[in-house]
Amino acid sequence: xxxxxxxxxxxxxxxxxxxxxxxxxxxxxxxxxxxxxxxxxxxxxxxxxxxxxxxxxxxxxxxxxxxxxxxxxxxxxxxxxxxxxxxxxxxxxxxxxxxxxxxxxxxxxxxxxxxxxxxxxxxxxxxxxxxxxxxxxxxxxxxxxxxxxxxxxxxxxxxxxxxxxxxxxxxxxxxxxxxxxxxxxxxxxxxxxxxxxxxxxxxxxxxxxxxxxxxxxxxxxxxxxxxxxxxxxxxxxxxxxxxxxxxxxxxxxxxxxxxxxxxxxxxxxxxxxxxxxxxxxxxxxxxxxxxxxxxxxxxxxxxxxxxxxxxxxxxx
Amino acid sequence: xxxxxxxxxxxxxxxxxxxxxxxxxxxxxxxxxxxxxxxxxxxxxxxxxxxxxxxxxxxxxxxxxxxxxxxxxxxxxxxxxxxxxxxxxxxxxxxxxxxxxxxxxxxxxxxxxxxxxxxxxxxxxxxxxxxxxxxxxxxxxxxxxxxxxxxxxxxxxxxxxxxxxxxxxxxxxxxxxxxxxxxxxxxxxxxxxxxxxxxxxxxxxxxxxxxxxxxxxxxxxxxxxxxxxxxxxxxxxxxxxxxxxxxxxxxxxxxxxxxxxxxxxxxxxxxxxxxxxxxxxxxxxxxxxxxxxxxxxxxxxxxxxxxxxxxxxxxxxxxxxxxxxxxxxxxxxxxx
Numbered sequence: 236x237x238x239x240x241x242x243x244x245x246x247x248x249x250x251x252x253x254x255x256x257x258x259x260x261x262x263x264x265x266x267x268x269x270x271x272x273x274x275x276x277x278x279x280x281x282x283x284x285x286x287x288x289x290x291x292x293x294x295x296x297x298x299x300x301x302x303x304x305x306x307x308x309x310x311x312x313x314x315x316x317x318x319x320x321x322x323x324x325x326x327x328x329x330x331x332x333x334x335x336x337x338x339x340x341x342x343x344x345x346x347x348x349x350x351x352x353x354x355x356x357x358x359x360x361x362x363x364x365x366x367x368x369x370x371x372x373x374x375x376x377x378x379x380x381x382x383x384x385x386x387x388x389x390x391x392x393x394x395x396x397x398x399x400x401x402x403x404x405x406x407x408x409x410x411x412x413x414x415x416x417x418x419x420x421x422x423x424x425x426x427x428x429x430x431x432x433x434x435x436x437x438x439x440x441x442x443x444x445x446x447x448x449x450x451x452x453x454x455x456x457x458x459x460x461x462x463x464x465x466x467x468x469x470x471x472x473x474x475x476x477x478x479x480x481x482x483x484x485x486x487x488x489x490x491x492x493x494x495x496x497x498x499x500x501x502x503x504x505x506x507x508x509x510x511x512x513x514x515x516x517x518x519x520x521x522x523x524x525x526x527x528x529x530x531x532x533x534x535x536x537x538x539x540x541x542x543x544x545x546x547x548x549x550x551x
Numbered sequence: 552x553x554x555x556x557x558x559x560x561x562x563x564x565x566x567x568x569x570x571x572x573x574x575x576x577x578x579x580x581x582x583x584x585x586x587x588x589x590x591x592x593x594x595x596x597x598x599x600x601x602x603x604x605x606x607x608x609x610x611x612x613x614x615x616x617x618x619x620x621x622x623x624x625x626x627x628x629x630x631x632x633x634x635x636x637x638x639x640x641x642x643x644x645x646x647x648x649x650x651x652x653x654x655x656x657x658x659x660x661x662x663x664x665x666x667x668x669x670x671x672x673x674x675x676x677x678x679x680x681x682x683x684x685x686x687x688x689x690x691x692x693x694x695x696x697x698x699x700x701x702x703x704x705x706x707x708x709x710x711x712x713x714x715x716x717x718x719x720x721x722x723x724x725x726x727x728x729x730x731x732x733x734x735x736x737x738x739x740x741x742x743x744x745x746x747x748x749x750x751x752x753x754x755x756x757x758x759x760x761x762x763x764x765x766x767x768x769x770x771x772x773x774x775x776x777x778x779x780x781x782x783x784x785x786x787x788x789x790x791x792x793x794x795x796x797x798x799x800x801x802x803x804x805x806x807x808x809x810x811x812x813x814x815x816x817x818x819x820x821x822x823x824x825x826x827x828x829x830x831x832x833x834x835x836x837x838x839x840x841x842x843x844x845x846x847x848x849x850x851x852x853x854x855x856x857x858x859x860x861x862x863x864x865x866x867x868x869x870x871x872x873x874x875x876x877x878x879x880x881x882x883x884x885x886x887x
Binding site for chain 2: 419420421422462463464465467468469470480485486487488489492550
């Protein structure tokens, strides 16, 4: 079975070894707060998949993590280590977190910002935003610096930029349309190009039928509520769905009329598509999406089984 | 005479509104069509996606909205009669909270096939309402006891739903649309599960029409006329529960229709002499009013949908809440 280690080994080969950082370091996070870290953090709590992903990519194991919809970042597999489960991303158990004696807590501004004071009482706190590729790059550098591995973080970004450029060169501008949808049973939200997963796919030259949202003040507002009739009218060549809670999609007659479904190009995709900001997740998304959108040009990458896309199935 | 005139006018307006709204609703969607094209597609399937959308998506959605509205309106009227409370609503029996719990359990723990979701909603609503009736039965279904029992049961099932979501770490977003209530993505599978329940409830209501008239009288009077009022109240409450549970299971908890529709009919069909409309006719008008209001709310939700994403449930609550405030004072006075 091909696991995350194979995937990581490929990433690390191209990013090289670790570099030592001189402490103290000062990092500016999404709150515009300047956080000074005196010593290399040894016990890091990761509130959100992004932090878990960066830590894993940099070879560190978090002492505590949160879950999203009841799931750990499954695409990271065992490399995430035996971290303590602190509960849901939106409401981590701070008391339990305090017992872990962390020296750094890395969270998401949107979810963890409201109780930053409490977190700061426990350890140094860095809060990040979600966004597009630029925001992801910036956050990886910031966190890498805080962890004492800024050069390795920079290398991760450079390698990814090179990979994207290489993929984009191979695809050119091809006439392939797609939709990436977060769904639960019959509720569907199409990701617009402001969000990273869609930005990666559109960057490959495919056309996102949900478009770009000019009015969105923050990237997380860039989703389009779809009804099945909207989906039927758009009729994309490729349909990617992330099913919340691993739920089965309603067996609508309209969905079965879609070109993508008839041609076997409708896929259920993994956790990493919904939380793609980390270096491991975004590379998995890019490589796999390229093979799904342009099967003639790219082969399916070696991904852990629970992160791999499968043909979409419907409820009765 | 005055009653008949106002009633006739109301019936004409109601019938025209229902047909007009249905026709407009049929035309609206990503692929808009003219009225003639719409009727042509409805008559014959030419295999196109537009034809499919009208016949397989828009038509069942419209029928679901009308059926749910009619069921909730009748259910509300029955509860108002049973509790002798003019502010009565199906939600007072705990049925909405129970149905929500049933749906939350099934979509959290099982593969949510449409028939399973609706069955769970009906079972949950039925269970909650049965508990309410059981608790209130000791007092002979006195309306204050029924209200308190319903409130307690509703709070219990709301807490149980929250517990399921917390324990399983279910995202609120997952249940978001269902808990607001609406008709997005309702197809023939939902309508085919709904109509037998709704039809049974409607038929039972019409068969009970003479009894419902007597139940509105004082218990001493109705008992003097030989009516077993306790038994009939229980029966009417059970029919109300069936109608509401089926509706909530399909469309989510859409509030206020059960309260507003009977009041609109009473107000619009009242003569200057105050003579009431015959109860059988009243039931038909209440059902049609509920269906029309719900269809209008869904139409507004579609029209606003491109920029507000407001399901029908929100529209109904916004308009219904305002009506509730406006009608509540008059209604209490009129009913007493």
